[in-house]
Amino acid sequence: MKGNRNIFYTPENQYPGMPHGEMCGDFMPFFWQGTFYLFYLYKYCVYAVETKDFVSFGEPYLVLQNGSPEDQDWHIGTGSVFEHEGIFYFHYTGFCESNHGVEEKNEQVVMRALSRDLKTWEKDLSFFFKPDARYYGNLHWRDPHVFWNEEIGKYCMLITATEKEGAYLRSGCTAVYVSEDVRNWERYKTLYAPRTFITHECHDCFQMGGKWYLSFSNYSRWWETRYRMADAFDGPYKVPEKDDMFDGREYYAAKSVTDGEKRYMVGWESIREGCKDSGRHLWGGNLLVHELTLRADGSLGVKLPEKIEKSFNTPLSIWPTERQGSLSGDADKIEVCAEDGFGWAELGRLKEICMFQTTITWEEGTRAAGLMIHADADLKKWCQLRLEFKHGRIEMDRYNRVDGDQQYLDERPVTFKGNSAQVKLVVSGNIMLVYVDDVALTARCYEIGVGSIGIFTEYGKIVCTDTQLLEQEKCEKTCATA
Incomplete structure (x- = not known):
């Protein structure tokens, strides 16, 4: 088989x-x-x-x-x-x-x-x-x-x-x-x-x-x-x-x-x-x-x-690149600020099978933050893991929800502890498995293809620490299709 x-x-x-x-x-x-x-x-x-x-x-x-x-x-x-x-x-x-x-x-x-x-x-x-x-x-x-x-x-x-x-x-x-x-x-x-x-x-x-x-x-x-x-x-x-x-x-x-x-x-x-x-x-x-x-x-x-x-034990490169809003710091401490709306930074390139993890800390009053998944530089295509702090939830959104597309968003309730959350993402083919602290949200992304990984904020400032992008040391070709 x-x-x-x-x-x-x-x-x-x-x-x-x-x-x-x-x-x-x-x-x-x-x-x-x-x-x-x-x-x-x-x-x-x-x-x-x-x-x-x-x-x-x-x-x-x-x-x-x-x-x-x-x-x-x-x-x-x-x-x-x-x-x-x-x-x-x-x-x-x-x-x-x-x-x-x-x-x-x-x-x-x-x-x-x-x-x-x-x-x-x-x-x-x-x-x-x-x-x-x-x-x-x-x-x-x-x-x-x-x-x-x-x-x-x-x-x-x-x-x-x-x-x-x-x-x-x-x-x-x-x-x-x-x-x-x-x-x-x-x-x-x-x-x-x-x-x-x-x-x-x-x-x-x-x-x-x-x-x-x-x-x-x-x-x-x-x-x-x-x-x-x-x-x-x-x-x-x-x-x-x-x-x-x-x-x-x-x-x-x-x-x-x-x-x-x-x-x-x-x-x-x-x-x-x-x-x-x-x-x-x-x-x-x-x-x-x-x-x-x-x-x-x-x-x-x-x-x-x-x-x-x-099993994800081989580091991949993290190279913070400013896309919108302002970016400061380095790979050890990445800061993205966009007090007037949306801002994001590209961090690296996803593999077919890989894991990304970071700890996101946000300033009081920040509306939302999270991950840009499978994104391209001009955001013609993307998936987005949203941490919505005031609503106490996480959501998985996609680029193609326009023109009357009324499909529901994948979402989960989260009790955020303080102004910090640990986020882990496992990507395997079209599967996106996310953990925000001890809450999971899994979704699929069929029509975009592998892209970059990034972080974003809306109306505020975030700091990301302990950021890693990892792949498995060995993976047979038969493992690749999820």
Whole structure:
């Protein structure tokens, strides 16, 4: 297979008109003996790829083959992997769309497969978990997530379900079933039912710092992964006060995995139809991994995983060049001032795969600042990461939003601490991954091409320190296309 094997994994190169089945998505991460096994959906089957560092990846291999149109698992959907008494269990979703509305049949059923080596799997035909129509609706019944729950002393299975009654497209809920032997499952409770979303897809539940976190994805408005927090597994689960997402509107189906020391959110960054910046977002895309951090108030932040950051170890030249406004200082301390409007300085040339980082400090009253990405000298083309201080947010904007283009901006809320923020940008092909302190925002830029990196300010003055532009020491040609 040809695809991206460097950080933003995907088994297939993206191309205009790419069929739905060729995309990959819904990564199901499992850590075992020093290796992350990333199971994922691809061509209506389940494949897997292995990595030790989220930087480089092995060759993908088939895990579960989908069935025929008459089989319950005509299309295979999301699930989870765990180990019990030397056997690996993979609970997954069996989709058969032709069963919809057919009496005594189900469109979605929880199924499972067994393995002793994580590579060779055999479907367990004796396990067939249909929607529990006593308590839940008869359609949405998928994405089983199984884990050992120390707090209640049983295995828990989270299931994407809907309440039997409720407002249209607002009955999504998270059902929990429990087992002591992973063979017999009984209903425990409805863990979360806010009457807000169509469904809660690809959920996860884990502990950090003495609290429980329930994550889920939904497609009610855009691709999004959200989370809730509680003091105990049984809840109640509450919405974090300021921000309940891990990334922007294109980060989907993220599930967590831990190596015993750190915990990561493993999801995918959506691609756009036709490889165009104006195209609608489609299901599937590239692997996107964030390391979770715990804030003082118990909410979750994210950061670039350490091994990914350390893979960028070869400095590239920084040569501050005044473009608009005034520029002073040198590469160690870059000052840009434009009290009457917009000013920017070009700093260097981006590579196909590279990382840029800096610490931006701004004078009180400065309206906005940030990065000029893939920019040319006269700004005929550019992307812009905006830090909007008074509004408490970051945004990703593009040059071609003119003449009635009403597409939304990619944006995230940020609580700026003082008048300083650390900014990191990872570029890989058309992907732009940004961290502003512990907040992430990922977007794509298809139609501009590689350009320069710069900094800007609006109605004020900024100072940039600890500025670096780095590339990886080695990157095979097969790594280059994101």
